[in-house]
């Protein structure tokens with residue numbers, strides 16, 4: 001199946017792109033992104049067929065339905081990475097926490113956060129394409145925490161791909177920093193910069209747009225790419241677990257095949273929610289998708305009032321930092337799907353130029369047939385963490401935002417699947433504070449106190465980080481980044 005562009009065609013890009021070219025060069029005409037030209041039907045008969053399929057079999061069937069131009073052997077190798085998740089037969093456990101609330105845990109991969117669900121297989125696909133084409137890629141990432149470790153982990157020692165990962169020194173948690181700086185492989189470069197996440201991101205954007213930098217890469221025969229979540233190569237792997245979790249509910253007889261459910265998604269760049277939206281469009285019985293945010297509540301404003309308004313807004317630091325986002329990139333794909341390319345181009349131009357757009361009343365009504373949204377303040381989130389813990393469920397602050405949406409956004413008493421996007425080990429100081437009241441603990445102390453409180457062990461994969469050798473010790477000023485990367489290459 002081919003891919004088309006969200007903002008229409010400028011006459012310079014091809015009218016349609018294959019899956020592989022859409023993932024190697026993800027930016028389309030007028031700064032748009034790629035979407036599938038049509039969606040396959042994965043309705044009741046597909047679900048019935050795969051009622052007892054394991055995760056990889058289901059994943060293969062979903063990918064096949066998209067008819068993507070990736071060899072079966074590459075897909076098999078990509079999906080085999082799910083064998084290294086905690087339970088090699090089931091990468092995404094579903095846990096019942098209330099009579100009508102189930103948590104689908106997306107964090108059982110190597111970096112303990114949901115980015116692994118897509119980046120693990122994506123790394124294999126991208127590296128294989130680069131090898132087949134005999135091309136070399138530099139993947140650039142700027143991270144405030146989760147994308148960096150997941151990107152390094154997936155591309156480590158893969159052929160034809162090198163990664164340069166920028167993080168703000170002092171701006172990530174200890175665990176996240178250690179996950180990056182202990183990565184020891186020739187094709188990885190981790191660069192701490194003096195500054196905050198915006199500085200890292202701006203430096204990245206400047207390099208991605210810099211003609212001289214690109215010319216220097218060209219001399220070395222290296223193409224530039226980014227591992228961010230607008231890449232459809234990541235989105236396609238984020239469809240599967242929504243379908244899988246639904247089938248788990250049928251298998252455990254919580255619902256009958258065909259019953260509708262709510263999907264409740266902690267959202268930032270909207271990749272996870274978009275996967276749910278496509279699954280629903282392809283026939284998964286979903287009543288609505290609940291969009292949970294933190295105090296950076298642009299998505300709540302959009303879905304409640306039809307306003308995407310960044311005027312007078314700046315990013316607020318919260319205890320769910322992976323959702324501290326104002327420009328939520330994948331919303332564009334929903335706009336395209338509902339309102340077409342001309343309108344999407346117009347709205348995205350308004351957002352770029354005026355920091356604001358407003359949907360019409362009919363457009364808003366259409367969005368609201370499929371989505372509802374609410375946001376959760378840090379203080380409420382901590383109360384949800386404590387309450388869940390008292391009911392024997394330990395969760396992280398991103399997951400906690402779903403509990404607010406579960407409480408306020410449902411208008412029918414239907415079974416709800418909420419998504420847990422990070423393990424407790426990644427955001428331990430906030431959780432320790434919620435459980436015991438202790439303030440400003442470092443990660444190591446917070447991990448200890450949660451483990452004691454919950455009577456569990458700190459997973460070895462996290463504990464070992466604190467004694468692992470530091471392999472990446474570069475910390476520099478912003479203006480030295482370009483030279484540092486060129487030296488690395």
Ligand SMILES: *Cc1c(COP(=O)(O)O)cnc(C)c1O
Nearest residue numbers: 146267268269270271272322421
């Ligand atoms: C990336 C991330 C999110 C947000 O997911 P999107 O697909 O960007 O909406 C939520 N929680 C955690 C822990 C994440 O790493």
